[in-house]
Amino acid sequence: MATEPDVEPKQSKGGKRGLPLVPLLIVVLVVPVVTLALTEFVIIPRLQSSLGSGDSASHGKSEQGSSGGGHSSSGGGGHGSSHDGGDHGDLGPQNTYEFKDVICNLSGTMGTRFLKVSFEVAGSDPDLSSMIRMKRPRVKDAIITTLSSRTIQDLEVPGGRNALRVALITAINQAIGFEAVEELFFTDFIVQ
Template sequence: MAENTEAMQGAEAAGQEGARETSSGSGFKAWLPLILVVVLMPALAWAMTTFVLIPQLQKSLGLEPAAAHAESHGSKKEGPRETVQMNKLLVNVAGTMGSRYLLVSLAAVGRHPEFRARMQENDPQLRDVACGILATKTLADLEKPGARNLVRTELINAFNNVLGEAMVEEIYLTEFAIQ
């Protein structure tokens, strides 16, 4: 019986040493899936966004990918910057029943080789569109922070629609007075 007890104690001691070795060795193995998830998930998310989601969104919105856009319009963007002035656009401020006026002068900037010619050719339409956009603004709209940036963005989009392509890159409001 003493032999059995000693044999059992020896077996238990050997089992505990084996368990220690397995637990220390399996510690890394237990953490490996977590480490892989933490490292690989951001990389997978970036890759999916860049190569799958963004191209699909561009395709569904009818936009051409940025790389193709840069290649197809690269030569047009490399020309010298040209500026075309539009002076003294005077409109009534919306909601004031003609008692308040907005006076705006602006400079449109573009790099397209035909920019100046197309701007002059379409001057009446561009002035009409600009006056139409400005006349929809109320006094509260014009006094908001960032109102000038909103007006710039709307004018750039409208001018590019009239011109038929993205020729206007920037619009600078050289005069912006409410009276």
């Protein structure tokens, strides 16, 4: 009789071996379905939206890199030949002031997208830098107001950056009280 009770526990252990198959089958079947659903409905839409908006930043970089101060195809700049004097002509405004890392949220993004720009303004007035320094809070407010009123679509359209350039020049001139700023050069332009 001692052997009979030993047999029964072995059978009950054998019966327990079948139970781990149920959770294993559930895991094997449910995990791929959940993974597929998360990939299809969460991960891929997020990637598409970030890649779709990432095009604006790369588009901006290509515009910035393609513009420049190269010589035209009509010839060289005249630097290699003999030159009699200083008749280079008007070099444009010589007085500058630099704004570094101006950051603001873009309009229509509910605070999820921002614009970071650095730029330099130039004008022929010798007091340009001192005027901007004296009214820096007012000028900075005008710049941030102008930048934050733009949408991503405003910046993506052809000529959008030039329209922003003109709007910034106008805003800065209004903030300092007269037309001192004549040119604006973007040195950094990032949409994130």
